[in-house]
Amino acid sequence: xxxxxxxxxxIAIDVVEVAVAKLGFSPGFALLLFAxxxxxxxxxIPLYERISKVSVISDFTDLWMARFWGIPLHRxxxxxxxxxxxxxxxxxxxxxxxxxxxxxxxxxxxxxxVVTIVSYYSAQIVPxxxxxxxxxxxxxxxxxxxxxxxxxxxxxxxxxxxxxxxxLIGADLLHLREIERMTPGVLSIxxxxxxxxxxxxxxxxxxxx
Numbered sequence: 001x002x003x004x005x006x007x008x009x010x011i012a013i014d015v016v017e018v019a020v021a022k023l024g025f026s027p028g029f030a031l032l033l034f035a036x037x038x039x040x041x042x043x044x045i046p047l048y049e050r051i052s053k054v055s056v057i058s059d060f061t062d063l064w065m066a067r068f069w070g071i072p073l074h075r076x077x078x079x080x081x082x083x084x085x086x087x088x089x090x091x092x093x094x095x096x097x098x099x100x101x102x103x104x105x106x107x108x109x110x111x112x113x114v115v116t117i118v119s120y121y122s123a124q125i126v127p128x129x130x131x132x133x134x135x136x137x138x139x140x141x142x143x144x145x146x147x148x149x150x151x152x153x154x155x156x157x158x159x160x161x162x163x164x165x166x167x168l169i170g171a172d173l174l175h176l177r178e179i180e181r182m183t184p185g186v187l188s189i190x191x192x193x194x195x196x197x198x199x200x201x202x203x204x205x206x207x208x209x
Contacts, residue, residue, distance in 0.1 A: 019206035022156035023095070024102070033091070037199060040087030044188045050080045081186045082176070089190025092164045092199045099161035107149050108161045114145045115166020115201075116174075123171040125178055131171055138167045139204030146209060156209040163205035167198050 013034055020030035084090055100108060118141045123133045142163030146155040172189050179187055190198050 019203050022206050023160065037087040037091055040091055041085060043086040044083035046081055046083045048082055083186055083188045085188045085190035088199050092202050093168060096161040096164040099157045103154060103157045107158050110149060111142055111145045111158055111162025112165040115142050115162055116170035119167050119170030120174050123175060125175060131175055133171055135200055138201040139163050139208055142166065142205040143208035156206050159205040159209045160202045164198055164202040167201040
């Protein structure tokens with residue numbers, strides 16, 4: 001039990017090295033990237049703030065008075081701060097954008113579009129929690145779309161970039177308005193850090209190709 005965390009860390013580093021090697025980076029860069037994602041998962045960059053008013057129902061009497069007599073319910077302000085997590089959102093997105101300079105940008109856009117559509121309809125909004133989606137849906141879609149479009153040649157970077165951007169847009173950004181109304185407090189895009197859907201999609205997409 002004591003050495004299990006170290007075993008897990010060693011396996012995670014090996015997996016990241018294998019995945020990042022498909023992007024053309026060295027094992028040293030993979031280790032640096034892994035550390036940056038873990039440390040960055042503790043940092044959220046605020047993007048904007050949204051304040052909305054919601055009705056408060058204290059008991060059944062208030063609900064009855066509002067429904068049958070038209071008396072407005074008491075309303076309180078609900079504040080939501082939308083932020084971007086460095087480890088789970090910013091770093092994978094920057095790497096995905098960097099691939100536009102190294103791979104075919106049109107193929108990346110095509111894979112991103114496919115993953116965006118699949119992620120949008122696969123994601124489920126859970127009040128008080130955020131967005132939940134099967135961890136393998138987006139990376140499988142990205143890997144299959146990339147392999148079909150490239151016939152297997154140079155598929156990994158395209159699958160990575162398309163998977164990351166498609167998940168970011170389809171699962172997070174397109175559902176942002178709905179989550180803002182349901183989840184008061186800090187809403188962090190990529191907030192689960194290395195375990196977030198955006199980062200995991202990129203990692204799994206690389207491993208699957």
